[in-house]
Amino acid sequence: GQNIDQPTEMTATEGAIVQINCTYQTSGFNGLFWYQQHAGEAPTFLSYNVLDGLEEKGRFSSFLSRSKGYSYLLLKELQMKDSASYLCAAMDSNYQLIWGAGTKLIIKP
């Protein structure tokens, strides 16, 4: 079956760095997405990886290892506004997204 695993909740301190891990199993693979979702709002796109390696975009970076079925999202210089849920999603062979349940990130001052 198809499955995405990510931690349910993480806590970090303002100004610090946090890494949110995601493992996936899908029928075929056409890329790995990370979305941010603030409480009561819609998900918004953060990053996309289809090749192995690290993609950096400002304070956010995303890493992919296709052989391990593994990705992480790295958030640097954490700000209070980064408190949100972070959703990992893998695109399968039918170009459909398989979603994880999301990681709730709590930022403390």
Next chain:
Amino acid sequence: IAGITQAPTSQILAAGRRMTLRCTQDMRHNAMYWYRQDLGLGLRLIHYSNTAGTTGKGEVPDGYSVSRANTDDFPLTLASAVPSQTSVYFCASSEREVAGKGEQFFGPGTRLTVL
């Protein structure tokens, strides 16, 4: 309109009633999707449409129907609502590509409560 809009924002519905959730996008995206999001679960795909005139079933299609008469609109209908359909419903669209990232853009969601 900018992006994707959904209506209504929220709704309380009696069980057994019929309800249509509306979704409109102005980005000329060819693919559209309906998801439900429940606490502790990931987004689950209900139905999708890869292009106007075609639709497909997702992971949890039972009790729901969709139509795609044109590029912009993708309504979701609950024929006879049941309490288990209480959820937040998100519509999304993407420029579906055979080889590309296919980023999905989401509407603001409809919070539906079935009593």
